[in-house]
Amino acid sequence: MGEVTQSRRMRLREATTAEIKATALKHMASSGTAAISLRAIARDMGMTAGAIYSYFDTRDNLVSVLIADVYNALAGTLEAARDSRPHDDPAAQILAYGQAYRDWAVANPEEFRLVYGDPVPDYQPPEGGVAAEAEHRACAVLTGIVAAAWPKAQHLHIGSDHTWSDFDPGFAGLIRESFPDLPPAAVALSLRVWGRMHGLVSLEVYGHLRPQVSDPAKLYRAEMMDLSKSLGHVLVDEAH
Amino acid sequence: MGEVTQSRRMRLREATTAEIKATALKHMASSGTAAISLRAIARDMGMTAGAIYSYFDTRDNLVSVLIADVYNALAGTLEAARDSRPHDDPAAQILAYGQAYRDWAVANPEEFRLVYGDPVPDYQPPEGGVAAEAEHRACAVLTGIVAAAWPKAQHLHIGSDHTWSDFDPGFAGLIRESFPDLPPAAVALSLRVWGRMHGLVSLEVYGHLRPQVSDPAKLYRAEMMDLSKSLGHVLVDEAH
DNA sequence: ATCATTGCTATACGGCGTTCACAATATATA
DNA sequence: TATATATTGTGAACGCCGTATAGCAATGAT
Numbered sequence A, B: 001m002g003e004v005t006q007s008r009r010m011r012l013r014e015a016t017t018a019e020i021k022a023t024a025l026k027h028m029a030s031s032g033t034a035a036i037s038l039r040a041i042a043r044d045m046g047m048t049a050g051a052i053y054s055y056f057d058t059r060d061n062l063v064s065v066l067i068a069d070v071y072n073a074l075a076g077t078l079e080a081a082r083d084s085r086p087h088d089d090p091a092a093q094i095l096a097y098g099q100a101y102r103d104w105a106v107a108n109p110e111e112f113r114l115v116y117g118d119p120v121p122d123y124q125p126p127e128g129g130v131a132a133e134a135e136h137r138a139c140a141v142l143t144g145i146v147a148a149a150w151p152k153a154q155h156l157h158i159g160s161d162h163t164w165s166d167f168d169p170g171f172a173g174l175i176r177e178s179f180p181d182l183p184p185a186a187v188a189l190s191l192r193v194w195g196r197m198h199g200l201v202s203l204e205v206y207g208h209l210r211p212q213v214s215d216p217a218k219l220y221r222a223e224m225m226d227l228s229k230s231l232g233h234v235l236v237d238e239a240h
Numbered sequence C: 001a002t003c004a005t006t007g008c009t010a011t012a013c014g015g016c017g018t019t020c021a022c023a024a025t026a027t028a029t030a
Numbered sequence D: 001t002a003t004a005t006a007t008t009g010t011g012a013a014c015g016c017c018g019t020a021t022a023g024c025a026a027t028g029a030t
Helices: A008-031 A038-045 A049-054 A059-083 A090-107 A109-116 A132-157 A169-178 A184-205 A216-229 B008-031 B038-045 B049-054 B059-083 B090-107 B109-116 B132-157 B169-178 B184-205 B216-229
Strands: none
Touching: A008 A038, A008 A059, A008 A109, A038 A049, A059 A090, A059 A109, A059 A132, A090 A109, A090 A132, A090 A184, A090 A216, A109 A184, A132 A169, A132 A184, A169 A184, A184 A216, A184 B184, A184 B216, A216 B184, B008 B038, B008 B059, B008 B109, B038 B049, B059 B090, B059 B109, B059 B132, B090 B109, B090 B132, B090 B184, B090 B216, B109 B184, B132 B169, B132 B184, B169 B184, B184 B216
8 A cells, every 4th residue: 555656567557457446446336236347347448358367367356356445445434434523422423433334335335235245246255355454444443432432331231241252263352452441242232233233224225225214314313323322322313 | 826727738837937946046045146047047957048038038037036935935934933922022022033034044145145135146126126025024024013012112212203204105004004003103113123133134144244253143132132122121031 | 689578459268148040849729 | 630829948149248378569677
């Protein structure tokens, strides 16, 4: 990232790589993730399909890079949403995060499908995950907010019997490094919060809400209010 | 459904239709939704790809029928789960429903993707929806349970300002027909409950939970307990 | 000025959905 | 029973797709 572009060749190479990715995203945004075809991209760029193999080993490879890029953009959006609220007001931060999550998904449905759905026909994700870094970023933001809210929230979750062994060791290690005093119940809560946001959003993006609901944003706002209550915060409707 | 099979031709036709669908589902279960290819199905059946066009106008048509079948199977499972608990115990019913939802998804991940994700490369759902009936069945079950729980749950949702205009008119009409006294806030709640179940399940099915969580079932159970609390029910851990 | 590397084209292979002309078969009719 | 009709299948073709390989042109380094 941000490496010094040395030779002219390098510069051209990066420019073409960027153009390929941009063209792929353009096709995806206008015609769906299934429209990411090497031939179509090359055609659009005035090239032959084979030429792309100088830049990406395979189509799946290109898709993997796109997923990572898009996921990182989402993570950036979510971090910005968190930072748009005072750092000592986790309730406001969680609402901002939730709104940003849905707003982004609704504004970029194909990007959402790329990251959270079946990316593309026949695509097989590589071994060690594709966007582990971005996924960790997005997750860390949420955990951080929940950690800040935990003092006031924990009394609502006294029944939970989570242990660190419920989580992936590596993941648990990272969390405990960043938040040494956070109990496993809080980590579980943050993942459940994620699930709660994801549920309505993915139903909406995949068209399972529209047939019944005319105002999904309102439904989502209600859910976010309820969610913030479960983080121990009582607040009047200040959103919208 | 259940029509009298008259001629021998009709019988053969229905048998072949069923075999096509079964083969498609078999391929899907073993190789993913993208593996639903007319050529592969025909090859497996000892036929030519073109022959399938005597039974289905197009591949998308076949996929639509599969979606409807699978969705109806899911709806049946959910109805059975509800009926496995006393009809005067909505808390138990909602837990059973939620468990059945996840169990089904985890046991049939490709079916889940077919119904709730991008079904298949390039697939475009037809105009009036594909499985409106099944979707309505599944939704009605949930609404029924929430309706039964509403007397004890409503005090937790006094702040909500939902109106019937927040919903699709046709959908609202059907609901008000079945549950004349149910306020719109309860309908919103039932859709939010759906979203809450769907969130963790779809994250898990699409592989976004495994990297962090070693025991998704436990996380989901915790979420279901919390959910049943928001339906106004206090209960000890009787599940599992 | 020479030579290796790189970026690209051209071509080919197999797979896909779909269409069409045609043969074989089963049904319905006279 | 003999004939006409509808249905179900084949096989070849079209235009897509991802991918692999060979060769050509231009660029960069020596």
